[in-house]
Amino acid sequence: MKKKKKWPEDWQDLNPGCMVFEPGSAREYHTGSWRAERPIFDESKCIRCGVCYIFCPEGCISQNKNGYFEADLDYCKGCGICAHECWPRAIKMIEEG
Amino acid sequence: MSKRIGMEIALAAAEAVALCKPDVVAAYPITPNTHVPEHLSDIVAEGRLDAEFICVESEHSALSACCGASGAGARSFTATSSQGLAYMSEIIPIASSMRLPVVMIVGNRALSGPINIWNDQSDIMYQRDSGWISMFAANGQETIDMAIQAFKIAEHRDVMLPVNVNLDGFQLTHVVEPMEMPDQKEVDSFLPPFKPIATLHPDKIVSMGTLGLPEIFNETAKSKDEILKDSRRVILEVWKEWEEKFGRKYEPIEACEARGSDVLLMTLGSMGETAEVAVEEARKDGISVGLLKLKLWRPFPFEELRKAVKGCKVLAVLDRAVSYGGPGGPVFSEVRSAFYDMQERPVVINEIIGLGGRDVPVSDFRKIIEKSVQAIKTKPEEEYEIFGVRGS
């Protein structure tokens, strides 16, 4: 299968004003590749308050079927805001690699 | 049918904008452009214009509101001056790069400091490289005509760019002049409804103002440059149509007594009117002098300029702004670079005049003409000067 181009080849191919006509296309950009640290969630300390979910600037934290929260590492940029905001200290940032 | 009126130019500008039926007007009052949005708010309150008038808390918000409205498909208008324009700075290049055809009237006023509310053109020159179409009116008639033309040019499918129409603060904004005001029918037949490329609407989802990665940024710059340059074609088309419909001719550079003249003055904005009087006087005294009035500042009319100076020996460019620590005035630097590859080119001198409302009477233009005549024989030592500075 031909790989879909990530960006227009020539300047003439740009949409007017760089408008994007395809909804949800930001999903194709895996901003998680920038990350230097990743969040580790400790469910034994988590009180399922959802504060991490509210504060994550990437909107990449979601609730799993057990009611606990986890980060989608394709998009988590490792900023550590979730760990900073989680007051029961259920999230630890660890170095990548 | 057009009606002959006598009116303050800022109020007439608002009347002309109202004839274009903008859907959204968002503005914050600032001297000397205040009467433009103030009068528009009156027109909306009187029920003569069915527009959303947004009383924003700042100019940054004014242009932001216009951008949002334009993205949603509304014809949008704002007006400002000086520090207000500077406060819009963050949004100004966003409007052009998102191809939002907002129209803005700028009542040109000096940028602080020292704090000064009077006229020069340093405010718009500060925004020179922001990707907008930029034109200058020399009088009231040109102001109202350009305000109407601006919407048609901005919203043309090949353009889709914001336009700023400049008029000198006080010298024009607060002056009562006789003008021909087109009527609603005439404007309706000239200006079609705004048809946006896409609108922000949940039925058909689009994203505007997204991130541009380094992999496409050079291409976006090339596209902005090409589209702005190409807008010249549409501007000329619209001006031609205007001339056919309303009988008033518009050109990127209006030449008065220019052909065959040894000396030419080049002006931008209202100073062209005073310069014209000085040129007429000087010609009566047997001096070979003419005048070029620059009306289109962006896209810059390189071709027309090179043609207009054929055979002229000295061109005196009059600027109403300084590029501090740089090559003199902003118009001067454009003009000189336009001539670089020409085999035969005039000597170009630069007089920076009328800063912060300093009066420039006909006698000063006569002095500049004299200096230019002398420059035919001996090129002046300094490349540019701020005219009439005490102590120099």
Ligand code: SF4
């Ligand atoms: S903020 Fe902490 S405690 Fe609250 S849901 Fe997230 S991980 Fe659990």
Ligand code: SF4
């Ligand atoms: S580290 Fe930052 S981006 Fe990643 S999940 Fe936490 S808040 Fe979101």
